Amino acid sequence: MFLRKVTVMRSIYLNVAILFILVACSDSEGGFGSGSLGTDGYQGSGFGQNDITSSTFFKENVGDHVLFKVDEYTLNEVAKTALDIQANWLIENPGFVIIVEGHADERGTREYNLALGFRRAQSVQEYLVARGVSGLRLKTRSYGKERPVEICSVERCYSKNRRAVTILASGSS
Amino acid sequence: MRLIWCGLLTLCVWLNTAVAQNAPLRIKITQGVIEPLKFAVPAFEAENLGAKKIAAEISRVVAADLTSSGLFREIPSSRFIAQRKTFEEPVRFPDWRAVNAQALVTAAVTTNGSGKLTVKFRIFDIFSGVQLGQGMQLSGSTQAVRRMAHKVSDQVYERIIGEGPYFDSRIVFVSESGPKDKRLKRLAIMDFDGENMQFLTGNDNIVLAPRISSDGKKVLYTSWETGFPQIYLLDVETGRRKRVNTPGDGVAFSPRFAPDNKRIVFSYERRGNIDIYLMELSSLRSARLTSSPFIDTAPSFSPDGRQIVFESDRSGNQQLYILPVTGGTPKRISFGKGRYGTPVWSPRGDLIAFTKQSNGRFGIGVMRIDGTKERLLSASFLDEGPTWSPNGRVIMFSRQTRGPSGAPSIYSVDITGRNLRPLNLRAPASDPSWGSVLP
Amino acid sequence: MSIGTYISVTMHAGMVILLLLNGDFERDPREISVTEISVVSAEMFDIALNNTPPEIAATIDTALVQPTAEETAPKLSIKPDTFPPQRVQPLMEPPQNVETPPDISDLLARVEDLIIIPPAELLTPAILPAPSDSLETSLKPKPRAASRITSKAVAPSEPDVDIGDFTRDAASPQDTPAEIKEAQAAAAPEASASEIVPEEVEQTAALAPEQSTRPQIRRMRQVVETEKKDTSSVVPIIDPLAAALLEALTGSTPDSGSETVVVNLNQLTQGLSQAIDEAIGPCNNVNMSTAAEQTTILVSVSFDSNAKIMPKSLDMVEFLSGDAGSVNVRFEAAKRTLANWKCRDDVSEVIRGYQKDELLSSGQIIEIEFGPIDQF
Numbered sequence: 010m011f012l013r014k015v016t017v018m019r020s021i022y023l024n025v026a027i028l029f030i031l032v033a034c035s036d037s038e039g040g041f042g043s044g045s046l047g048t049d050g051y052q053g054s055g056f057g058q059n060d061i062t063s064s065t066f067f068k069e070n071v072g073d074h075v076l077f078k079v080d081e082y083t084l085n086e087v088a089k090t091a092l093d094i095q096a097n098w099l100i101e102n103p104g105f106v107i108i109v110e111g112h113a114d115e116r117g118t119r120e121y122n123l124a125l126g127f128r129r130a131q132s133v134q135e136y137l138v139a140r141g142v143s144g145l146r147l148k149t150r151s152y153g154k155e156r157p158v159e160i161c162s163v164e165r166c167y168s169k170n171r172r173a174v175t176i177l178a179s180g181s182s
Numbered sequence: 183m184r185l186i187w188c189g190l191l192t193l194c195v196w197l198n199t200a201v202a203q204n205a206p207l208r209i210k211i212t213q214g215v216i217e218p219l220k221f222a223v224p225a226f227e228a229e230n231l232g233a234k235k236i237a238a239e240i241s242r243v244v245a246a247d248l249t250s251s252g253l254f255r256e257i258p259s260s261r262f263i264a265q266r267k268t269f270e271e272p273v274r275f276p277d278w279r280a281v282n283a284q285a286l287v288t289a290a291v292t293t294n295g296s297g298k299l300t301v302k303f304r305i306f307d308i309f310s311g312v313q314l315g316q317g318m319q320l321s322g323s324t325q326a327v328r329r330m331a332h333k334v335s336d337q338v339y340e341r342i343i344g345e346g347p348y349f350d351s352r353i354v355f356v357s358e359s360g361p362k363d364k365r366l367k368r369l370a371i372m373d374f375d376g377e378n379m380q381f382l383t384g385n386d387n388i389v390l391a392p393r394i395s396s397d398g399k400k401v402l403y404t405s406w407e408t409g410f411p412q413i414y415l416l417d418v419e420t421g422r423r424k425r426v427n428t429p430g431d432g433v434a435f436s437p438r439f440a441p442d443n444k445r446i447v448f449s450y451e452r453r454g455n456i457d458i459y460l461m462e463l464s465s466l467r468s469a470r471l472t473s474s475p476f477i478d479t480a481p482s483f484s485p486d487g488r489q490i491v492f493e494s495d496r497s498g499n500q501q502l503y504i505l506p507v508t509g510g511t512p513k514r515i516s517f518g519k520g521r522y523g524t525p526v527w528s529p530r531g532d533l534i535a536f537t538k539q540s541n542g543r544f545g546i547g548v549m550r551i552d553g554t555k556e557r558l559l560s561a562s563f564l565d566e567g568p569t570w571s572p573n574g575r576v577i578m579f580s581r582q583t584r585g586p587s588g589a590p591s592i593y594s595v596d597i598t599g600r601n602l603r604p605l606n607l608r609a610p611a612s613d614p615s616w617g618s619v620l621p
Numbered sequence: 622m623s624i625g626t627y628i629s630v631t632m633h634a635g636m637v638i639l640l641l642l643n644g645d646f647e648r649d650p651r652e653i654s655v656t657e658i659s660v661v662s663a664e665m666f667d668i669a670l671n672n673t674p675p676e677i678a679a680t681i682d683t684a685l686v687q688p689t690a691e692e693t694a695p696k697l698s699i700k701p702d703t704f705p706p707q708r709v710q711p712l713m714e715p716p717q718n719v720e721t722p723p724d725i726s727d728l729l730a731r732v733e734d735l736i737i738i739p740p741a742e743l744l745t746p747a748i749l750p751a752p753s754d755s756l757e758t759s760l761k762p763k764p765r766a767a768s769r770i771t772s773k774a775v776a777p778s779e780p781d782v783d784i785g786d787f788t789r790d791a792a793s794p795q796d797t798p799a800e801i802k803e804a805q806a807a808a809a810p811e812a813s814a815s816e817i818v819p820e821e822v823e824q825t826a827a828l829a830p831e832q833s834t835r836p837q838i839r840r841m842r843q844v845v846e847t848e849k850k851d852t853s854s855v856v857p858i859i860d861p862l863a864a865a866l867l868e869a870l871t872g873s874t875p876d877s878g879s880e881t882v883v884v885n886l887n888q889l890t891q892g893l894s895q896a897i898d899e900a901i902g903p904c905n906n907v908n909m910s911t912a913a914e915q916t917t918i919l920v921s922v923s924f925d926s927n928a929k930i931m932p933k934s935l936d937m938v939e940f941l942s943g944d945a946g947s948v949n950v951r952f953e954a955a956k957r958t959l960a961n962w963k964c965r966d967d968v969s970e971v972i973r974g975y976q977k978d979e980l981l982s983s984g985q986i987i988e989i990e991f992g993p994i995d996q997f
Contacts, residue, residue: 080499082454108409115564115582116539116542116564117523117539118480118493118500118523118524118537118539118566118567119390119391119436119524119566119567119613120391120435120436120449120479120480120493120523120524121477121479121480121493121495121500121523123411123435123436123449123479124449124451124456124477124479125477127433127451127454127456128454128456128477130454131453131454132454134454135454148410149454150409150410150411150433151411151433151451152388152406153390155365155388155390156363156388157362157363158363159363160361160362160363160585160586160588161585161586162563162584162585162586162588185632185635185636185639186636186639190636207890207893207894207985207986207987207988208894208919208987208988208989208990209893209894209897209898209901209987209988209989209990210894210898210989210990210992211898211901211902211905211989211990211991211992212898212902212994213898213899213901213902213903213905213994214902214905214906214907214994215902215903215904215905215906215907216906216907216908217906217908218908219906219908253908284957307953309953309956309957309960310953310956343908343909343910343913343950344909344910344912344913344946344947344950345910345911345912530911532911574911575910575911597911
């Protein structure tokens with residue numbers, strides 16, 4: 010009886026996971042991936058969406074970003090909830106170094122948007138630390154308005170660009 | 183005694199009447215127009231066969247420079263009455279007056295076999311019928327053709343308009359390519375008119391906000407090549423660069439030179455707090471200039487190196503503040519509706535240029551250093567990042583178009599708000615920084 | 622000549638002689654000397670270019686990264702070659718003699734800080750106005766308030782310069798703004814030498830006009846900007862004794878009628894001023910440097926029997942601060958403005974209208990102030 014339950018649970022879980030993946034991939038190009046250059050996107054131990062300890066899994070299932078309102082860097086309730094889930098996963102998977110990356114939409118001057126990006130990253134970092142993630146694992150950076158995920162010039166795209174992304178790097182760096 | 187009184191009386195009357203009767207009538211002119219001054223650049227004389235092409239090129243560049251300023255208009259050669267064959271022949275002033283020329287530039291060009299070039303020129307005030315100032319002779323290599331032409335235009339411009347020169351100068355900027363979400367950016371340098379472009383960095387990481395030193399020899403910029411923003415100092419001539427290490431565990435970005443090129447200011451982020459720091463390049467010692475919990479960024483030096491202007495959102499939204507480099511309380515200078523950012527102090531010291539955001543539009547503006555007389559010089563979907571010409575008369579900035587295919591280009595505008603025009607570059611460009619006139 | 626005139630003449634002469642003997646008119650040694658006005662246009666000024674050499678940046682240490690782009694700025698070099706002078710030969714026109722309109726400088730007694738002895742000619746009949754005439758006490762020099770006024774954007778037409786009729790002065794060439802320090806040339810090594818040495822232009826040959834003696838600009842005083850005085854206020858007759866004398870001599874009653882007359886004149890003067898402003902505006906090309914545009918100059922010019930401005934009579938009266946170069950740029954622009962035949966025609970129309978009402982006499986001087994028009 011117990012075994013059957015577990016199997017059912019597992020297949021449900023797998024189906025839901027596949028659904029998530031399909032949704033994620035069917036989104037616009039770039040989607041919620043970590044579109045930035047450089048040192049991010051490292052694979053954790055294991056690979057593929059089946060491995061719940063992988064960074065891919067984190068990206069696609071746990072969710073690696075939160076959004077902000079115009080000119081703001083404070084976290085709303087949706088963001089906090091998302092970060093709670095992130096925090097849990099990060100604590101469960103201590104092998105990763107974390108870079109929190111802040112971004113802004115294009116409706117601002119260059120330096121100010123860089124600063125805003127830093128602030129947003131900082132808000133996320135502070136929240137994660139408050140939720141128990143070790144500060145030693147965390148670094149912040151900003152790309153300002155240089156790396157939008159959406160390139161149209163209306164609010165629908167802007168709102169997606171005002172974000173902080175939690176990126177995983179393996180090992181200690 | 184009575185004689186004296188009578189005399190005084192008549193003197194008074196006389197002063198009141200006879201003198202007053204002949205006192206000049208005083209008129210005050212309050213109206214005016216702004217019209218380009220007409221100039222003529224007849225074909226420059228080539229003193230030897232090899233110089234013919236160069237002579238033609240120099241005359242074209244001179245004409246293009248003056249026209250690009252918006253303050254001059256060229257009289258086409260098809261309208262000339264006088265046909266000049268040689269440099270030394272006398273100027274037939276009535277012929278030039280007849281075509282309404284106000285200024286005339288004559289020149290002769292010589293090349294020797296081994297890549298050396300000489301240009302002699304004279305400038306004439308046709309209206310007054312005299313030569314304007316002294317003639318001059320320039321010499322250099324044939325590679326310096328355009329620079330020589332710019333030097334000639336600078337003389338014409340300066341002697342007639344009275345402003346300082348700016349044509350023989352260079353601009354460092356960011357050359358962009360690729361889609362909007364995966365932009366490739368490289369540092370590049372070019373002449374003020376967009377010619378002679380050369381890349382300064384090869385890698386295509388994100389590079390931002392290059393700032394040229396006043397002597398045109400060094401460039402400060404921010405690069406993400408390590409994954410994190412870092413400040414770099416690049417030598418224009420050799421192409422070598424070095425990272426400028428800033429103290430502590432924070433992140434520095436968007437640096438600018440002081441007028442003496444020995445110090446820099448930059449924004450410094452630590453734990454989400456962004457403040458402005460001053461650093462001495464030789465010793466790498468730094469001093470903190472602002473320490474508010476707000477975003478203080480985009481600093482720019484005054485031409486005497488004693489103050490900075492910067493933007494801060496400490497009052498609720500981005501506004502401009504002035505602060506002595508020795509420290510103190512920042513003084514707010516912008517008070518209009520909207521947000522003010524990227525302030526840049528004019529090399530003349532009289533004005534501050536900035537980006538203003540209001541009603542969903544961005545524009546470049548100027549104001550006096552006390553914040554008065556604010557004027558907008560441009561407005562569009564996204565204009566930002568002004569830089570001043572060496573004579574404080576012209577401003578260049580980035581203009582980005584909207585949408586997925588939106589791309590930036592560099593524009594210039596006169597501080598009267600006139601002559602807004604794009605720089606003709608082959609690729610998208612942004613973040614211009616205008617260097618001084620070359621010696 | 623009337624009895625009154627004779628009395629006036631005698632009294633003036635007597636008083637003046639008396640005062641002279643008493644030494645009341647000796648010059649204060651602190652006074653600025655006033656030079657004669659001549660009718661050739663203003664002298665040239667030195668234009669000093671701010672030409673500080675650029676500072677050397679801090680040297681950089683060894684590079685962390687291999688050099689990428691090679692960048693060499695082509696260098697210019699100095700060569701102090703002798704530069705043969707330009708033969709300035711106006712082939713078509715005969716040598717220009719600068720015509721001198723009647724010297725009216727003496728008539729311009731200035732009621733200012735300096736007291737100028739009125740020359741003998743002025744002691745001839747001071748024509749006291751008949752009762753119907755207006756007293757022109759309102760034409761006293763007003764403080765030079767350089768207030769800013771916005772300009773109207775007039776659609777620019779093609780102003781054609783009247784070829785035959787402008788001041789032609791072949792004064793010595795202005796000093797070049799790019800004056801190079803010879804020391805700098807000597808110090809810098811050949812390879813990096815990049816300065817420009819100006820040629821020396823000799824004074825020229827036969828047919829060229831001689832170097833004109835440009836008069837010293839009379840710089841009466843540097844006026845600090847004052848608030849704009851209300852020009853419509855009435856300026857009453859100052860001295861009741863003078864009024865009494867006037868009454869005695871002319872039979873008019875100034876107390877009753879003069880104030881109204883003065884008011885009317887003020888308004889008429891303003892009207893005239895505005896009308897001329899309108900007429901000259903379209904030719905006032907303020908395309909110049911910021912510094913020049915913000916310089917104020919006062920020029921004087923007289924008009925001929927056809928009420929047309931005589932450009933050759935243009936002279937500089939005063940200027941409000943500004944550097945010498947800017948003042949010169951301003952003055953040159955004023956020259957061009959007042960030489961424009963179209964505007965001169967318009968102005969002469971205006972003036973002729975006022976001459977009909979006998980408010981202006983032929984040959985009268987008008988002073989014109991050119992100042993900032995707030996484009997910067």
